[in-house]
Amino acid sequence: MTKLIYLVPLFPLIGFLVNGLGRNLLSKSASAFIGSGSVLGSFIVSVLIFLDVKAPGFAATEIKLFDFINTAKLNIPFSFQVDQLSSLFLLIITGVGFLIHLYSSSYMKDEVPMHYARYFAYLNLFVFSMLLLVLGANYVIMFIGWEGVGLCSYLLIGYWFKNGDYNDAAKKAFVMNRIGDLGFLLAVFWMIGQFGTTGFTAIFSGAANTAPTVLTGITLLLFVGAMGKSAQIPLYTWLPDAMAGPTPVSALIHAATMVTAGIYMIARSNILYTLAPVTPMVVAIIGLATALLAATIAIQQNDIKKVLAYSTVSQLGLMFLGLGVGAYTGAVFHVMTHAFFKALLFLGAGSVIHAMHHEQDIRNMGGLKKHLPVTHITFLIGCIAIAGIPPFSGFFSKDEMLSGVFANSPLLYFIAAFSALLTAFYMFRLYALTFLGKFRGTADQEHHLHESPSLMTIPLVILAVLAMVAGFLGIPELFSADAHWLSKFLAPVFAESMVHLQVHNIAHSTEWMLMGGTVAVILVITFFAISKFSRYEKSDEEPTGFARVLANKWYVDEIYDALINRPLKGFSLLMNTVVERSAIDGLVNGVGRFVQYGSRQLRWLQSGQVGSYILIMVVATVVFFIIQLFGK
């Protein structure tokens, strides 16, 4: 089955081509069918491959399709890597992707057929790119997918291209991603220089013999790429803005899959990170800082999608923290559970927005519980899962990461735990403002409130179930020895790193205490949030003090604008008007003008008077005499 791996990306590619080229010919249902069907096809193949991989005795294989770049000194094949990690990601991507396609076919039904087909084409293209990213057997193929997902993100954020702000958001996403991509690219070049290849196998096996500083450089540059793609400080600001895209897109790209590319990449390169002396610490600190920063901002956001966006940033930060401390399995685990519950939350939010007629401000919602029962329940499940309340999935994955953190550094653990608490707070704030209390929107909106159609709710339900049960794939040692299926499954991928990592085992009692404490505090906060915000009354009062700073996202966008955008633009204008026109072109034209000036001056010599002509002749002759006779 692994031989057919190329089918996995091929299906979405075909879907993209058919939908893209035939967008004027296809009916809406046809596009939806092609779009979703192709991903379903991939999913089925993925499952089959997964079964292959799961089977005992499977060894990671590399399947080469053709030569991409083949020069004497550098050979980069277009080849796919099939192993536990990629097959797991294949499942997540195609599975969640399929559900979101399904959901979209209903959510986007108001679009005209042409744009509807365009939408599915983009989505398919995204899935294709994402699959390339996780399947690539070398960093170049990974980079192709890496940039490809960025592009699709750009296209989908700017899907409603008439709106200038959306376009700006799209552009911002692309450019920020590009900054990260540059880091990635430089890392690739460095690897080429160091290892002479970009293939995973060769690089990972050569990593042990490589100078630590080189590894640090490479891994840091790769991490810059991850910062862009996975929205970490300082390149995270695009993600909240990216909420301009259609909500299913946010679910797919900006929650479940694309943003986890950075996690995937680091997990894939785990051996490099393990061996690099400084990088893991940097990753951990940046991840933690991002987690905390985003969580604080999320508290004060009022746009339903923005809250989720910051929550995503925050969760991604936690995952990087996990990666930084070497809890690779935990991070990957969290990627998976996060894909489920965050997709669920986004789709639920989509359902709400759908019902509210594109109203996204939670201050104008409330009391939707009774109008949108399915959405409500599934959303609540999502909230519980993300908040880390057992026995839902978020609890297990987060716990695994956090215990890894604690083993590494208790201080980090407490900060991380704090941000996890904030998660519970803002999620339940969101939940309460949206579903509890009384409706605060207009009468017209209230009149039209309705539950979404089943094409939308079915994915919600499936995802909700997954969000509930996925955690059991990784039951901690604490509960049941040897029950961590995921850990065993992924062990070959991280085996090498595990040799190098000193795993601190925490005492079971400490672990129990931490876990219990955290859960208890989370529950308290949850109830506090629910009780506080279910009685929320709308007021025009602007937040003040610290709350205002949070509401304005710590003014990060403004700072970037003042520090980078405006100076750059001013500099460019200066270059354009002064340096280009006056200095360089002025110099070029100046030469011409100098000749003309010389011409005008020289012609005065031609005075028209024979006397002066002869005088010049005589003088010149005298000068020549002098040069000839005395000049040497």
Add this chain to the structure above:
Amino acid sequence: MFLAFDNFPALLIWLPLIGGLICFFIKSQQAVKAWSLFSSIATLVLMLLSLLYTNEKHYALNSVSYVWLPDIGSSFSLMLDGMSRILCLLTAFSFPIIFTATYNEDYKNANSFYGLMLLTQCGLMGVFLSMDALVFYFFWELALIPAYFLASQWGGEKRIQSAFKFFIYTFAGSLFLLIGIIYIYLQTPNQSFSLVTFYNAVLPAKDQAWVFWFFFIAFAIKMPIFPFHTWQPDVYEQSPTAVTMVLSGIMVKMGVFALLRWILVLFPDAVRQYDNILIGLAVVGMLYASCIAMVQDDLKRLVAYSSIAHIGLMAAAIFTMNEQSLQGVMVQMFNHGINIIGMWIVIYHIEKQTGIRKISQLGGLAQTAPVLAIMFVIIALANIALPLTNAFVGEFMMFSGLFKFNPWYAAAAGVSIILAAVYTLNMVKNVFYGNTNAVTSVFRDIRTHERVILAVIVVLIFLVGVYPAPMFDLVKVTTDVIISRVTPAQ
């Protein structure tokens, strides 16, 4: 020399020449259009045919040497090697594309226009094919003269001045080249202009240094490399778009090509001596041009500056003199040509219909012209080297070589690809997205032949982008030759 009709290189020169001369005698506008299109397609077919005869068995078919000026040691020798194949292919491919894309344009004195275009093609082919310095210089100038006439006679209001500046600038540069050629010629043991003799002429390091600069100035102006670039935006802006396509798509490659064909192999020591200055200049130029492109409001000028940035990368890559970047450059020469011609076609179409090139006055074209928009976005993305488009492979190799040379240069140059994303997406946003205005709301989408042309370009973009290996194979031998020349003897 007139009998050299039995092999590809000669035919590639004679065909456009004869086709061009015939144009001058065709009176009817339609006929001359059809004829020039036919002629250019014939050249393309010939070129494609020649690709079938690439191995050593066909050496005689791909090289020609005829006695020309035996007294001064110059012979009319041409050769189709890998690098010239790439560029001849670009030349042969571009002209039918350009002619078709602008087929509906009515030029005053159409016969001279098309005649001059084909003469330009002849000159370009000659530059890419010649293996003799004097022949090379001849064609170098011959490509310039018709281009000058084209840019001066048809085009915008300030065309005469801008084309004149271009001409004098490049002509002055090429005179330095001539002196350089003469100097080396006089150093050759048997006073010959042949490239092979030039290779073997032993130049002392001191001479290499200055002769190198003489060559470099000529090529730098042509490419153009910062700070010799100021003629370019004006000319691109003022010329008729068909001419701009030739200038930016192919003619700037003359400079890049010449760096590879002449400078690297003749002055490896000098290049090594000055590599930091040269690459620094190129990198500064890239950043500079990218910055300026960000604040341009005129589509043509924007693309012009973006081209300067791209060419800067090629220059930087060339001077690193390692295999990866050289291969990247050779492939990228083709890709950049294709992409920028695609950009111009779109801009041409917009300008033709609306009469507007100001980005700020356009908007919303994606609604009225979705096909055009899609094509443009693809081409624009190719222009910023998105993976799986053609430019990616080239830039990847070039950056990789640059990184090998010095990571900091690569990093600095890399900033320009971020800036490229900024200005390209700005352009896409402001021209195609957003809401329509009075002018753009009545815009009509492109017609079939234009679609076909753009589709061909897009297909090429992806074809090369996904499967560039044949391109690399094509230039492999040439790269090896250059590398073996520039590698210092142990």
Add this chain to the structure above:
Amino acid sequence: MGITEVLFWFLTALAILSALMVVFSKNPVHSVLWLIAVFFAISGHYIILNAQFLAIVNLIVYAGAIMVLFLFVIMLMNLNSDTEPQKNRWMRMAGVVAGGTLMLVIIAALKDTEMKYQVAQVRGGNIGLIENLGMVLFKDYVLPFEISSVLFLSAMVGAVVIGKKD
């Protein structure tokens, strides 16, 4: 100091003085007359150098024919000191300085040459006699002699073309 020397210095003084007068007299007619005086002085030098033929030709051609022609023209135009145009002072000054420098430079260069101790033979040597010159002229110099006829012819045609009234 023998008679030759006396004569030499006298003629030299005469020549230079007259030459200066040519340049500096206001009246063109005077200039012509002074120039004739120069020619006579030079002819005197020729005689000292025993270049008899040239002495005579100089007098006949220059002093006789050419200067008379000049005189005619000047009188024809009725030029006198009143109508004589004057250059401005700076130009004249510049002219004098330039001419003077020219002289100084040449003299400075030539005063110490290898021919410093050479002498021009005076009062003797027969190459300047008509007989000898004639022999050389019509044996060795017949070609330039013939070709100079073309010169005369063109001068003649030219003078006619220019002088003739249309």
Add this chain to the structure above:
Amino acid sequence: MNAIILSAVWGIVMMYSGVVLKKKSSAKYVAIIGIVMLIIVNWLEFAGLSFFPVETKGMLQFNSFGLLFNTVAFVSTLIYFILSGADMEQVGNNVYDYFALIFFVLCGVAVVSAFQSLLMLFIGIEIISIPLYILAGSDKKNLKSNEASLKYFLMGSFSTGLMLMGITLIYGSMGSFYMSSMNIGLGPLSPVMALGIVLMMVSMAFKASAAPFHFWTPDVYDGSPTVFTSFMATIVKAAVFIAFLRLFENAFGKMHGQWQLLAAIITAVTLIIGNVTAVFQQSVKRMLAYSSIAQAGFMMLAIFAMNGMGKQGLILYTAAYSLATIGMFAVLIKMKDYTFDGFNGLGKHEPVLALTCTIFLLSLAGIPLTAGFFAKYYMLVAAVKTGQMFWLVITGIICAAISVYYYFRVIQSMYFKESPDPGITVSKSFKTVLVATAVMIILLGIRPGLLLNFLNV
């Protein structure tokens, strides 16, 4: 020798046919017959058939270089006669005499291309100069023509004085007028000889209109009737350069190093003044005058370099320059307005004239595929080959770039600017010859060997 005698004789024939044939327009045909015969007899001499076995006593020597140049000069004159002969009729009543004078000049040209003695140089130069004084002033009622004639005459006589002083000093030093007896020794020059060489260089530079002795050139070329300017600026100037080269090669060639610096200075100054001053001119005629100075600068490179390359190149240069300039002037004569604007729209109204003009101008600018390119090429190779004073080469190419500016202004006017039809009437034969000239230029631009192969150096 054939050419010297025939041209002198034909000059007389022209004079007398003026008496016999009354029609002005016949003059041209008589002259054309003469020049064709001249070309033939010169060619026969080239082929070894001399009709007049005159004992020159070593005064003249007819070698392939001089004879080839004669051919170039005579062919150029033929083209000049065909293109512009009829325009001489406009100048005055003495058209037969003008032709006679031109034949006398050609006699002088043939003399200076063969001289071996300074005496012959002097006589030859004078034979060339005196008819030109007259031709410059041939438009008698025109004050500009008067002025040109007077200026030319006064300055020409003055330079003759300098030349004679130079010859005298050389004689004083060497005791002979034969070039062969001077060309000795490599040691330092005696001051007498040095001054003589300087004066010879100054006077030849004057005749060749090299700066800073060029001042007569723009005024005389501008003031003279355009037909005669054309002749003066091309064939005569070319002949002077041949004489210049011959003198400095045969007489002072071995002392090359002693005067090379001066030649370099003259070359550089000429290039700069000629090219830079031409930039600002408003009249095409005057621009061409400055252009002739500029071209003289390039030809001076041959004198500067004084090697085989320069010698060959000079022949080619004279051919390229003469053909192109004669063609340009022939068209200019037909124009009503000599300013640049006068050429506006010519490309539209008279495409053949415009195209040929363009080729002439491209050749003058030294663009490849025209004879002018190889001309400049040879000059540059010669200069680079000396291996000295590289700054001169740089000056040369910078000036070549400047020259493009003013030559292309004409092209711009012709093709890129609009103007109502100026109503120029030219005959078919005129156009044919013009095209033939252009073709010759291009042929020489592809194969300079067509000319240079006759040179058995």
Add this chain to the structure above:
Amino acid sequence: MPINYYIFLAVALFSIGVMGVLTRRNAIIVFMCIELMLNAVNLLLVAFSKMHYANAVLVNKTTTAGADAQLFVFFIMVVAAAEVSVGLAIIVMMYRNIHSVDINFLNRLKH
């Protein structure tokens, strides 16, 4: 006589001629000054002729060395005569048109 004397005399006359050319505006006088320069040259030539003769005659009694210079003088006179005829014709022509012989009067051709 030492040859230097003649050289100095000739140079002096020549320079005076040059001076005259530079200082006078009357075309005829200018022309006359040019004639003066030619005469200076002639004198010097004759002097050189006798110098070379004096040297040569020591070796060969029947030498004609130096005759060539005297013949050169003869040719100079010939040319001068021809020049004068043309020159005066030109001056007269100019005088007919502008009634002046001032060389600065005609000043249309410049720059």
